[in-house]
Amino acid sequence: MNISYMYSLVAVIVLFLVAYVGVMLPGGEVFFGIIIPYLALVIFILGFINRIIDWARSPVPFRIPTTCGQEKSLPWIKPNSIDNPTTIGGVIIRMFLEIVFFRSLFRNTKMALKEGDKLSYEWEKWLWLFSLAFHWTFFVVLFRHLRFFSEPVPALVELVAKLDGFLQIGLPELRISGVVLLAALIFLFLRRIYIPQMRYISLASDYFPLFLIIGIAFTGILMRYFTKVDIVGVKEFTMSLATFKPHITEGIGSIFYVHLFFVSVLLAYFPFSKLMHLGGIFMSPTRNMVNNNRFKRHINPWNYPVKVHTYEAYEDEFREKMVEAGLRVDKPLAAKPPEEPEEKE
Amino acid sequence: MSELPNPDEFLAKIEHKPSPRGWMDTPVEIRKGIACHAAKPERLETVGFPNPRDWSCYDEDWKLPENWQEILHKGFKERLDRFRSIKVFMDICVRCGACADKCHFFIGSGDPKNMPVVRAELLRSIYRNDFTTAGKILGLFGKKVKKSYGAREMTLEVLKEWWYYLFQCTECRRCSVFCPYGIDTAEITIFGRELLNLIGLNIDWVAAPVAFCYRTGNHLGIQPHAYKDMIDFFTDEIEDVAGIRVEPHFMKEKADILFITPSGDVFADPGTFTCMGYMMLFHFLQEKYGLEITWSTYASEGGNFGFFTSHEMMKRLNAKMYAEAKRLGVKWILGGECGHMWRVVHQYMDTMNGPADFLEEPVSPITGTKFENARSTKMVHITEFVADLIKHGKLDLDPSRNDHLKVTYHDSCNPARGMGLLEEPRYVIKNVCNHFYEMPANTIREQTFCCGSGAGLNAGENMELRMQGALPRLNAVKYVHEKHGVNMLSCICAIDRAAFPTALEYWLPEVDNCGVHELVANALILPGEKKRTVDLRNEPLPGMEDEDAE
Ligand code: HEM
Ligand code: SF4
Ligand code: SF4
Numbered sequence: 081m082n083i084s085y086m087y088s089l090v091a092v093i094v095l096f097l098v099a100y101v102g103v104m105l106p107g108g109e110v111f112f113g114i115i116i117p118y119l120a121l122v123i124f125i126l127g128f129i130n131r132i133i134d135w136a137r138s139p140v141p142f143r144i145p146t147t148c149g150q151e152k153s154l155p156w157i158k159p160n161s162i163d164n165p166t167t168i169g170g171v172i173i174r175m176f177l178e179i180v181f182f183r184s185l186f187r188n189t190k191m192a193l194k195e196g197d198k199l200s201y202e203w204e205k206w207l208w209l210f211s212l213a214f215h216w217t218f219f220v221v222l223f224r225h226l227r228f229f230s231e232p233v234p235a236l237v238e239l240v241a242k243l244d245g246f247l248q249i250g251l252p253e254l255r256i257s258g259v260v261l262l263a264a265l266i267f268l269f270l271r272r273i274y275i276p277q278m279r280y281i282s283l284a285s286d287y288f289p290l291f292l293i294i295g296i297a298f299t300g301i302l303m304r305y306f307t308k309v310d311i312v313g314v315k316e317f318t319m320s321l322a323t324f325k326p327h328i329t330e331g332i333g334s335i336f337y338v339h340l341f342f343v344s345v346l347l348a349y350f351p352f353s354k355l356m357h358l359g360g361i362f363m364s365p366t367r368n369m370v371n372n373n374r375f376k377r378h379i380n381p382w383n384y385p386v387k388v389h390t391y392e393a394y395e396d397e398f399r400e401k402m403v404e405a406g407l408r409v410d411k412p413l414a415a416k417p418p419e420e421p422e423e424k425e
Numbered sequence: 426m427s428e429l430p431n432p433d434e435f436l437a438k439i440e441h442k443p444s445p446r447g448w449m450d451t452p453v454e455i456r457k458g459i460a461c462h463a464a465k466p467e468r469l470e471t472v473g474f475p476n477p478r479d480w481s482c483y484d485e486d487w488k489l490p491e492n493w494q495e496i497l498h499k500g501f502k503e504r505l506d507r508f509r510s511i512k513v514f515m516d517i518c519v520r521c522g523a524c525a526d527k528c529h530f531f532i533g534s535g536d537p538k539n540m541p542v543v544r545a546e547l548l549r550s551i552y553r554n555d556f557t558t559a560g561k562i563l564g565l566f567g568k569k570v571k572k573s574y575g576a577r578e579m580t581l582e583v584l585k586e587w588w589y590y591l592f593q594c595t596e597c598r599r600c601s602v603f604c605p606y607g608i609d610t611a612e613i614t615i616f617g618r619e620l621l622n623l624i625g626l627n628i629d630w631v632a633a634p635v636a637f638c639y640r641t642g643n644h645l646g647i648q649p650h651a652y653k654d655m656i657d658f659f660t661d662e663i664e665d666v667a668g669i670r671v672e673p674h675f676m677k678e679k680a681d682i683l684f685i686t687p688s689g690d691v692f693a694d695p696g697t698f699t700c701m702g703y704m705m706l707f708h709f710l711q712e713k714y715g716l717e718i719t720w721s722t723y724a725s726e727g728g729n730f731g732f733f734t735s736h737e738m739m740k741r742l743n744a745k746m747y748a749e750a751k752r753l754g755v756k757w758i759l760g761g762e763c764g765h766m767w768r769v770v771h772q773y774m775d776t777m778n779g780p781a782d783f784l785e786e787p788v789s790p791i792t793g794t795k796f797e798n799a800r801s802t803k804m805v806h807i808t809e810f811v812a813d814l815i816k817h818g819k820l821d822l823d824p825s826r827n828d829h830l831k832v833t834y835h836d837s838c839n840p841a842r843g844m845g846l847l848e849e850p851r852y853v854i855k856n857v858c859n860h861f862y863e864m865p866a867n868t869i870r871e872q873t874f875c876c877g878s879g880a881g882l883n884a885g886e887n888m889e890l891r892m893q894g895a896l897p898r899l900n901a902v903k904y905v906h907e908k909h910g911v912n913m914l915s916c917i918c919a920i921d922r923a924a925f926p927t928a929l930e931y932w933l934p935e936v937d938n939c940g941v942h943e944l945v946a947n948a949l950i951l952p953g954e955k956k957r958t959v960d961l962r963n964e965p966l967p968g969m970e971d972e973d974a975e
Contacts, residue, residue, distance in 0.1 A: 084447060087573045131516070138509040141736075144772055144843075146601040146609060148871040151845030153798045153809050156816060157852070163871070164845040178605065184523075185605045189867055191526040197436050199532065199900040201867040207523065278522050280443040280537050281546070284573035286520050352559040357606060360517030365510045366607035371845060374802040378776045382507055386737055387473070388744040389639050391723050391752055397640075398649050405650035407722060408676050 085273065088287035092295050092342075099341035100334050112337045113317065114326045120344035127351025132359050141380035143373050146366040166372050175368055179361060182212055207271070214264035217257040218293070220244060221300075224257070228318040252304060262297045265290055289355060292346055299339040309336055428458060429889060432932055436896075441526070443537030448546065449572055453538075453586040455482050458889035461592055461882065464632030469625060471636035472738065476625025482588065487581075493624045494579050498555060500623045504616055505556065511616050514608045515552045518545060524600035524610070529874050530593050533893030541600035541610035544590050548617055550577045588626055591617040593890060595879035596733070596765075597838035602871050614880070619735040627734065631881035634730040638742050643688035643726035652722045655691045659701045666963065668955030671708035673720055676753060680719035681790060683750045686761025686807075687728040687919035690940070696922040698961045699762060699940030705949055706811070706942065709820070712952050714791045718759065724749035727766040728919060732773075733881040740777040743769055746804075747778050757787040758804040762940050764837035764918035765879065767806065771844045775802040792817040806840075808849040808917060808941060815856045821950040826957060827858040829967050830913040832944065833905050834861070835898065835925075836873035837918035847871075850917050850941050857948035862909040868901035876916075878924035888927075895928035903933050914938045 103112045149160025161170045162177070177183040190204040224241050227233040245253040269290050272282045303309040310332060317329040350356070362368065370376075395402065395409055402409050429435065444451055466477035480488045490496060505512050524541040526532060531539040538544065553560040553576035560576040568577075577583065594614040601609035621627065634644035641648055647655070656673055664670050674680055686703065690696030710716040724745040731738030750758050760770055775781065784803040787796040794813045796805045814820050834854055840846040847870050855861050868874055877894020905911040914925060914936055925938035947960045958969040 084573050135509055135513055135516075138506055138512050140509045141507060142773055142776055144510065144609070144612065146598055146607055146842055147845035148602055148842070149845060150847045151798065153796070153846075153849060154794070154813055154816070157812075157848045160845070178607075182605050184603055184607065185521070187603055187872075188523050189527075189603075191441075191532055193436070193439060193441070197433070197900075198904075199897055201865075207521065211521070275522070276442045276445070277525050277537065277540060278520075279445065280448055281520050281522060281525070281540065281542050283447075283520065283575040285575060352557070354517060354519045357517040357519055360513045361606050363509065363513050364517075364607045365513075366601055366609045366612070373771050373775070374799045374804070375797060377779050377801045380776050383777065386741045386744070388741050388748070391745075391748060394640075394642060394723050401648055401650040402722070405653045407649055407653055408678075 084282065084284040085269075085287040085291075087284040088291050091284075091288060092291040095292075095341065095345055096295065096338055099338040103334050103337040109328045109337070112341055113328055114321070116344045117321065117340060118326075120347040124347040124350055127348075128356075128359065131351050131356055132363075135360070135363050139381045140365050140369070141382060143369050143371075143378040144365055145369040145371045147371050151371065164371050166370055168370065171368060171370055175362070178367060182208055182215075185211060206267075210264045210267040210271075213260050214268060217261040217264065220257040221261060221297075224255070228315055229322040231319060250305070252308075255304075258297060258301050258304070262294065262301065265294045265297065269294070285353060289346070289349070289353065292342055292349070296339060296342045296346065299335050299342065303333075303335055303339065307333060307335055309333060429892060429931070435892065438535075439533065440535045441531075442535075448538060448543050449550070449575075449577060451538075452582065453589055455585060455589050456889075457483075457886070459593065459887055460589060460890075461628035461630055461884045461887045464625075464627040464629045468629065468632035468636040469627070472639050472741070474622060474625065474627075474632075478625065482585070487584075487626070489584075489624055493584075496623050497579060497584075497620055500620045501552070501555065504619070505552075508612075508616065510609070510612050513606075514545065514613060515549055515556075517606055518542060518549070518608055520546075521605065523603050523605060524608070527600050527603050528610075529595075529597070529599070529877055529894045529897045530890070533877070533896035534890075536593075538586075538590050539593055541594075544594055545608070545610050545613045546575065547583070547587055547590055548613060550575055551579050551583065554578055584626075587617060588621060591621065592628055592882065595838070595875045595877065595882055595894065597875035597879060598842040599838065599872070599875065602842060615732070615736075618733060622735050622738075628881060628884070630884035631730050631733045634728075634881075635734055635738060635742065638726050638728075638730065641725075642721075642723045642745065643691075644728055644730060645688050645692050647688060647691065647725070649722035649725075652688075652691065652725055656700075656704070656720070659697065659704055662961075663701055663705060666959055666961055667705065667951055667957060669705075669708065669951045669953060671704050673704055673707065674717060675719065676721050676723070676749075677717065677719040679754050680717040681756055682716070682718045682759045683724070683753060683755040683757075684718050684720055684759045684761065685724050685727045685746055685749075687763040687766060688726050689728070689919035689923050690761070691725075693923060695926065695937070695939050695943070695962075696919050698943040698946075699919075699922065701961055702940065702942030702944075702946035703761060703807070705946040705951060709949055709951055710791065714819070716790055719753065719755065721749050721753070727761055727763045727770075729766060729769045730881055732765055732769050736773075736777075739769060739773060743774055744778050746770075746774065747781050747784075750781070750803075751783045756785040757799075758784070759807055759810060760804050761807050762917040762919065762942060764839040764920055766839075766919075767846070768839035768843040770802065770804050774804070789813055791819050806846060806849065808846065808853050811942075811945060812849045812852045815853060820945075822857055822948045823950055824857050824859050824948050826947045826960065826966055827944055828860070829960070829964075830858060830944070831860045831862065831909060831911045832858045832913045832915050833864055833902060833911045834869075834941075835864075835876070835902075835914055835916040835921060836869055836871075837916055837921055838873060838875050838879060840917060841871055841873050845871075846917075853941055854915060854944060857944045862905050862911050864901040864905050868897070874898040874901065876918070876921045876924040877928065879920050883920060883924050891924065892928060892931055895924065895932060899928060899932040902929075902936055906933060906936055912936055915941055915944060917941050 147164040149163030152159035152166045165171045185208045188204040189201040272278045313329040469477035596611035598611045637646035690700040707718045731742040781803045786800040874897040
């Protein structure tokens, strides 16, 4: 049984306990509230940049876009300028659609062998839908958090928060993004457990970010709706972090520190994990290149000369046979006895 | 094919439920019928590749160099530094599984390691262990921790797994279409095979064509005189069908155009009919418009099995195209129907062996059309060229001579996903045939399925694998066969034409396979030809046989 998710679950529970208990120890608040978050942020920024630079250091020797539509060839054939872009503009649209709407994932199909001998490929929208839901709500939640790090709070942040709470139920008002985020994460997790193929390929490092982000969302929801954390106190504290004059505000409660610790772990973990797809998607040569291969030469910086079999060597080997077959040769046969005249037309 | 179960049993056996254990806990078992024979030593010697020897993948001992791990590690590192694609693809896969059921080999076999993501993980696991910080740190806590992170050490077991599964990928790129990051498992396979070649691990069905092509100019090892013999033979055949004697040019200096196509079409049916098709077309163009197109025996191979070996070998074989065009002083190059040849020509040739500044920007002398899209590489695809001729009404066509055929069209992987050549062949077919039917949308164009035998997997000993790989494609053909009575599967790839006849015989014997230019030549009215009563295959044309009998 592939139970690699247990490792991740245990890891996240341990992290929870570490923060929950740790913050009660002397100096715990400073450690978990100030030192760890700053450290994590530094690791995130340096790690992220380092990874991008590392990728960028390797050249792209060949132009290898995966073409997903008609090429540009004859003037009367309509090219697909997005899925088979020949201009930078086309690439930008292609990338935009990938990044904002997960266009390739949208194509997803589910294969099944039906009636014993009929292969079918049905549109599989759920992964796309929940994945998009997860990423967008994650982004919205992140964006809303800006209100903790800015004073005055930008109007756009206020607006997003308002839209997010448009259902106007509960007190404090229910924010849809948090709930959808949690639901989407649970879907993504269950998918890994229940689809045998997914279970087969999933590693502990696939479950870990899911559990971690579930942990973040869960502690967040807990604070907002249940333990009703002291928002004013939190804001005072987060502003102190944002202005680099960190000081602890008393009485915020352990759950807040767990929340903050989870976020710190996510940040520090990010550059060393698959989460780097955030940066990688921009650098994927099969998606970010222009399919102008035959009209604009692409340069390979390490192109080196290779040993080839030249025509001269070829003719030297086969000259006799070529002449016999009436094929034109560059050099005439050398030691040809005169009584055997060449049969050349 | 005698060892294969019948198709019904074959289908009943396919299970898409992988073992509940993770892939790292399921050891590899190299099976007959799936694996290909190892490369013979003389192939490697011809091209100066390392570690030539007699060996077999079923042996315990693969006779590897002492320091094979070190060689692979170094090779891996070198290539990470050379290819951003590899580096990024190693790092960013989220194992979302979108690619999993897109691979024809997974669909046809149910072997979970044929899911593209796992194929890539086979290499990624070594990458994590050897080249990532996290892998190195977690490694300190032991194998189990390492494994949960998806890292493992390179062992003989792992190497065998690489070899087995890297030669169960046809580098078709279908997975890449569906991956949200465009991760191209073909690229990973290309890279993996390149590594394997560093320690002398290749299959003979790749290594032999490479060696042949290097020496004789084509994959089949046809020497110049024999090549000419075959073309002469086709000349006779054409005379029988059309009553016209065509006169192909060979290595004609200062011809207008150099024509390069895969040698497979010179050698075996049904490719031969496509080859005859080219010859008839060129004859027509010469007679009517004075266009001179020459063949070459030196550059007598469009395909490039170097592509399935290493980037360097691809370059070495590809070099002949430009070299020959330069030597002959032609204006530009016309490329025949071939899949991976066109991936190489379109995405690699100019970069590797260009710039082709000794050639002219391609212009059709007949229609005046400038092939703007080929202005740097100077090589035009024959369906681009012919579509343009048809559009301008320059061909005399009688599509009713293909009325006995109900045709569907298979997009070959490489022109579809490495180029985007989708409409041109369809336009040609629709103008030379009256009965054309598309297969279901999820199986054509950029979503097309591989023939199952590409990238050098068209051998005889891996027949089970080939039938697995061909299943999704032919299942879609079966659909149009049952719905519309389709009886001809057309394509623009010589590997297809080598692969499909066998696969059709197994999965769908009612349907035949042909190249697009066979259809063109059936319809093409040559100046002064006799009344056609048979098609290129010498099969009677319906409605014409009576007159023939009179
Ligand atoms: C440019 C920004 C991003 C894009 C385009 C993007 C795209 C994607 C896509 C297409 C998937 C595959 C579908 C899925 O499994 O959900 C995915 C998975 C994932 N992404 Fe992102 N992502 C981005 C940023 C982020 C960020 C900032 C995070 C935050 C930590 C993140 C976390 C994840 C996780 C955890 C998964 C795996 C979900 C699973 O296990 O099924 N992504 N991403
Ligand atoms: S579709 Fe792409 S990201 Fe998803 S598992 Fe396959 S290779 Fe990885
Ligand atoms: S490139 Fe084709 S054969 Fe290879 S893994 Fe992807 S889908 Fe399968």
